[in-house]
Amino acid sequence: MTIRTFSILFLCLLLAGCSSSGTWGWYVIDPTTKQGYNNIRFLLNGFGATILLSIIAAVLSMCIGLIVALPGMSHNRWLRMPSRIYIEFIRAIPLLPMLFWVFYGLPVVLKSMGINANIDAFWGAIITLAISDSAFTAEIYRSGIQSINKGQTEAAKTIGLNYSQTMRYVILPQAIKRILPPLANQFIYIVKMSAFASVIGMQELTRRANELVVTEYRPLEIYTLLILEYLVLVLIISFGVRWLERKMGADESK
């Protein structure tokens, strides 16, 4: 459905470009010409960085999110409070200022602590995306874990499982099924937000498009292609997640 809609939209744009020359100039990314071919290669080369950045950030975000979420559900308010503060605080910081803070500010902080660390654009972007997203991931975990019937925890307790065993073998495997759709949403969010990494010089999809626009002066075609590049990535994730959901749902309904 989505694919059909978007391909029709894309075809319309393409046709519009062909008929009324002067507004569209697809030659910049026409693979049959040498210049167009080189331009396309230049743009597509950003895929690797965007994908790697997104995957590492998403994995980190899922780990940090779990570490933050678990004490947040404790009966002990001194365990609960740091988790709440982290979530409220991180959630309130817009991504771009946070990215600047991490990239330009964090090295200064580290230096004052005697650590001479140079944070490059790649890791600066990953740290920012992971931390920013982890506040949301933590809330997703919390809702997922709390949606599991209390009887499950009690049953686990009566067969002697301790807290971490209960989480690992009983609660999380059930919760993960329920939170897969919102986690996938967060992953898509990370892929799109990774475009911000372009402003600190990370050579990913958006940065490359920006650079090409500066030399070619064809923003319409290049940014159109850029949007389609993200669309492809996001659709692949959507299909992947739906496949995973079907696979996981299959043994439950069996």
Next chain:
Amino acid sequence: MAKAIEIKRLNKWFGAYQALKDIDLNVSHGERIVICGPSGSGKSTLIRCINSLEHHDSGEITVDDIELNQNKASIAAIGAEVGMVFQQFNLFPHLSVLQNLTLGPTKVRGLSRSEAEERAMRILERVQIPEQAHKQPSELSGGQQQRVAIARSLCMEPKIMLFDEPTSALDPEMIAEVLDVIVDLAEDGMTMIVVTHEMGFARRAADRMVFMDKGEIIEMGAPKDFFEAPKTKRCKTFLNQILQH
């Protein structure tokens, strides 16, 4: 010989509501106790205190000479001796029947997978559903699920079994198959406390009846005396109500 369970002056509050009032109860090894009483009388709360699913506010609970306190070691030591079966079965829906049974033995008791599976199959034979071992809990009937839940508890080789209304969530035609399994356990000498409204079962299996109302033990005695000559008015009324059907 020490008692299996000794409870002295046990009190439990939920906020301002007192769920248990000065409960005294001793259970000998091998004894089968049936607790009955109207809903909200504290029956479930009492047995949930024994395996520390609820924390009591005052009084003493001693299981096999181990005193239950907030200390994690005592909770774990008592938990290892006490099995529990819930009204809602509480099977792990994402695991097969066999995996439900082997989870505790492998992760807590340190058995190898093959040892645990062998034990699980032996116990599934005993509750008469060995052929269901590789199914998911959702594929089983309520009666079968409850028998799996009993088997899951037995796999931990408990000395004492607690049953919290084990047949209340079952369709009538499945109640018998679950009760048969419990009677079989009782005849085998298992120490057990059963919270139930199944009075036929109580007559058949109980050594002692306990009647509770409003958080107190009102009456206690052998099933014969209890059913034929209840001493208190409250108990008489209750028995009349549930035996009418």
